[in-house]
Amino acid sequence: MKNATLISALFLAIAWQSCKKEEVPSTTATGSPVLPATPYAYYDASHSDSQINHKATLGRVLFYEKRLSLNNSVSCGSCHKQSAGFADNARFSRGLNNELTDRNSMPVMNLPTVLGVFPGIGPGVDLFMTRVFFWDGRERDLRSLVSRPIANHIEMGVDDPSSLIPRLQALPYYPELVKKAFGDEQITLNRLADAVAVFMESIQSKNTKFDEYIAQQSKPGILNAQEEAGYQLFLSKYNCSGCHNPFPGEYNSPEPKNIGLDAYSPDPGMASITGNAADRGKFKVPILRNIAQTAPYMHDGRFKTLEEVIDHYSNGIQDSESLHPLLKNAQGSPLKMTIPDHEKRALIAFLHALTDYQVLSDPKFSDPFQSF
Ligand code: HEC
Numbered sequence: 001m002k003n004a005t006l007i008s009a010l011f012l013a014i015a016w017q018s019c020k021k022e023e024v025p026s027t028t029a030t031g032s033p034v035l036p037a038t039p040y041a042y043y044d045a046s047h048s049d050s051q052i053n054h055k056a057t058l059g060r061v062l063f064y065e066k067r068l069s070l071n072n073s074v075s076c077g078s079c080h081k082q083s084a085g086f087a088d089n090a091r092f093s094r095g096l097n098n099e100l101t102d103r104n105s106m107p108v109m110n111l112p113t114v115l116g117v118f119p120g121i122g123p124g125v126d127l128f129m130t131r132v133f134f135w136d137g138r139e140r141d142l143r144s145l146v147s148r149p150i151a152n153h154i155e156m157g158v159d160d161p162s163s164l165i166p167r168l169q170a171l172p173y174y175p176e177l178v179k180k181a182f183g184d185e186q187i188t189l190n191r192l193a194d195a196v197a198v199f200m201e202s203i204q205s206k207n208t209k210f211d212e213y214i215a216q217q218s219k220p221g222i223l224n225a226q227e228e229a230g231y232q233l234f235l236s237k238y239n240c241s242g243c244h245n246p247f248p249g250e251y252n253s254p255e256p257k258n259i260g261l262d263a264y265s266p267d268p269g270m271a272s273i274t275g276n277a278a279d280r281g282k283f284k285v286p287i288l289r290n291i292a293q294t295a296p297y298m299h300d301g302r303f304k305t306l307e308e309v310i311d312h313y314s315n316g317i318q319d320s321e322s323l324h325p326l327l328k329n330a331q332g333s334p335l336k337m338t339i340p341d342h343e344k345r346a347l348i349a350f351l352h353a354l355t356d357y358q359v360l361s362d363p364k365f366s367d368p369f370q371s372f
């Protein structure tokens with residue numbers, strides 16, 4: 001009897017929860033986005049009703065807006081999927097005419113923010129020089145980056161992004177969103193880019209098991225023994241942290257690097273920007289947060305699993321002029337780490353401890369066009 005009361009109380013609680021959800025109207029017939037009735041918490045609660053918050057809201061709608069592509073079929077979110085750590089689980093992503101991108105989609109998460117302090121204060125000096133975007137590092141300004149995928153013929157195919165303005169003006173929900181974000185209803189490309197950039201900057205992961213471990217000063221019991229061993233290997237024995245910075249609020253060094261995937265990289269990487277042969281095969285150092293969710297791996301998605309990635313570092317490093325010094329031995333030959341199996345498993349366990357379940361499902365970052 002007692003149990004039955006408990007169970008019905010539980011059901012009531014669940015029913016109440018779902019009613020609360022239904023107060024948010026579901027997608028309307030005109031395909032308008034569903035936005036939370038309460039102010040959209042942008043960065044943290046203390047900034048919840050600032051203008052930046054409204055910019056992020058507008059940016060979120062634009063990020064998932066398929067009408068930003070020539071034939072209304074693709075949005076930024078099509079290739080940067082929240083459930084896949086804002087990357088894509090396909091080796092190459094499909095753009096507007098089902099054509100494939102030439103590189104693996106990158107996670108749009110923990111992008112370095114202006115001055116590395118607070119997102120969205122606008123263009124400024126990047127004191128830490130951390131803002132390098134795309135695999136080959138060809139862009140440094142997140143706001144001018146936004147127009148690139150829109151204009152890219154494979155990705156979204158809009159040759160003249162200013163043609164988007166009348167298109168967006170005709171939609172019922174933009175004037176108000178733009179007014180809240182910028183003070184009046186005028187839609188300009190700079191405003192759109194700023195809003196999308198602010199939204200992307202707001203996607204900050206800081207709730208992994210590893211973050212908790214660091215916050216609690218390595219208190220025992222947060223990471224299990226295998227994860228902790230993996231962390232030590234990552235940090236010291238194999239010096240993965242020489243390039244990948246896993247610590248909360250910190251970024252990787254911005255210079256693209258060659259990790260010896262090929263003796264002669266078919267993709268020039270950074271060399272396509274600098275024209276310097278010594279930059280061939282250098283690519284941006286990826287963020288490892290949510291790495292367990294973003295398979296396949298590397299700029300060309302060549303590795304299906306983390307096991308394959310670790311095998312590369314263990315025995316697969318190829319020599320070339322641009323191979324990074326950290327991956328060479330004292331004689332200048334490619335390192336052979338020959339990592340034993342139990343250490344491979346520990347490294348992978350540590351990489352799994354970098355999963356942030358909150359950011360992968362946080363409604364703040366979700367597709368507002370999806371019906372609930
Ligand atoms: C068809 C798939 C596709 C679409 C659509 C797409 N992207 Fe991307 N995105 C990619 C790929 C692939 C890369 C890596 C490209 C490269 O390095 O050459 C990338 C890279 C990026 C990066 C660089 C991340 C970093 O860490 O350097 C950002 C930021 C980004 N995209 C934002 C956007 C925005 C904003 C939109 C919408 C306006 C968008 N993307 C639309 C596939 C896509």
Ligand code: HEC
Nearest residue numbers: 238240243257259283284285286297298299309313324326
């Ligand atoms: C010399 C710098 C450097 C070192 C040292 C290094 N990495 Fe990397 N790592 C990179 C770069 C650069 C890439 C991207 C290469 C590419 O796509 O061509 C990468 C890619 C990865 C990826 C795939 C990421 C993705 O999103 O596709 C994983 C996982 C990874 N490294 C883990 C490790 C581990 C574990 C170690 C230590 C055993 C390590 N790395 C050591 C620079 C480094």
